[in-house]
Amino acid sequence: MRAVALGGGHGLHVTLSALRQITPDVTAVVTVADDGGSSGRLRRELGLLPPGDLRKALAALAGEESTLWSTVFQHRFGGTGALAGHAVGNLVLAGLLEVIPDPVMALEEAARLMDVRGRVLPMCTEPLDIEADVVGLDEDTTAVRRIRGQVAVATTPGRVRRIRLHPAGDPASVPTACPAAVEAVRDADVVLLGPGSWFTSVLPHLLVPELHEALITTTASRIVVLNLVPQPGETAGFSPERHLDVLCEHAPRLRVDAVIADADSVPTPDRLRRAAETLGASMRLDGVASADARDRHDPKALAESLRDVLAAVRG
Structure with missing residues (x-):
């Protein structure tokens, strides 16, 4: 089974960890708009793709033999020097991206180093910027303000209404998808969206025209995995069904086969069921939260839920 997971950060890491328990043929398609921390520093200083989310995806798919790597x-x-805060993998990827101009080939070399079982691809082969329309930042709570940058959007005290995506420094242009990522989605048997930062890791994939079209036209089963809790900042106060409403607003033509949510995280299952049906999806409520951290998914439990959903969706 060819599985493709779209996202970034810790959410994508857990999805990949679950998928690798089901199939060895896993492809991660990773957002490239991060502008904070070590990734943001390397992006600004070297003009490269932000490596952090790519690094996390590689680590999630690394083979048993590469535990040390x-x-x-x-x-x-x-420490407090120039390297303070940098992840080793970010520096290795930055070096590969400078030596090998093709990001897909650079990531393939990193995958060989880490004995990755599967593939890691960037959503686009150039860094992107995120803009968001946000309300609730002024005395007039209906006034819309434009916030720029992934970190700013993720941490805004206002409420995000809509996001846009464009190549770094070029707000008039439209991002171009990585061709290998588009091909992976088209050829997949199952495609997963979420969990993760909804506006800055999940929805951006729907704002790249070629990737958007591939998600709509693919014959793969499409599954959405919902977050366990609202994220402070960008989705504060969001109900589970509101996440699906926003997904529909950004991609009204998208149809989904199933929505997976944690049973203890859904206070009104009927509302979520109706929202899922709007996307053409069935709803699956399972215990997929980690026992140690209720805001994190348990990869093993998520894998079991995915197996059941795939069995039902594929007949």
Whole structure:
């Protein structure tokens, strides 16, 4: 089974960890708009793709034999010098991206180093910027303000209404999808959206025209995995069904086969069921939260839920 997961950050990491328990043929399609932390520093200084989310995806798909390399890739330097806060894997990827101009080939080399079972691809082969329309930042709570940058959008105290995506420094242009990512979505048997930062990791894939069209026209089963809790800032106060409403607003032609949510995170199942049906999807409520951290998915439990959903969706 060819599985493709779209997202970024910790949400994509858990999805990949679950999928690799189901199939060895997993492709991660990763957002490239991060402008904070180590990734943001490398992006600004070198003009490269932000490597952080790509690094996390590689670590999630790394083979058993590469435990040491996975640990090293995720290790962050301490201290107060120039390297403080940088992840080793970010620096390795930055070096590969400078030596090998093709980001897809650079990531393939990193995958070989880490014995990755599957593939990691950037959503686009150039860094992107996110803009958001936000309300609730002024005395007039209906006034719309434009917020720029992934970190700013993710941490805004206002409520995000809509986002836009464009190549870095070129707000008049439309982003171009990585051709390999488009091909992976078209050829997939199952495509997963979420969990993750809804406006800055999940929805951006729908704002790249070629990727958007591939998601709509693919013959793959499309599954949405909902977050366990609202994210402070961009989705504060969101109900589970509101996440689906926003998804529909950004991609009204998108149809989904199933929506997976944690049973304890859905206070009004009937509302979520109706929202899922609007997208053409069935709803699946399972216990997919980690016992140690209720705001994180348990990869094993998510894998079991995915198996059941896929069995039902594929007949």
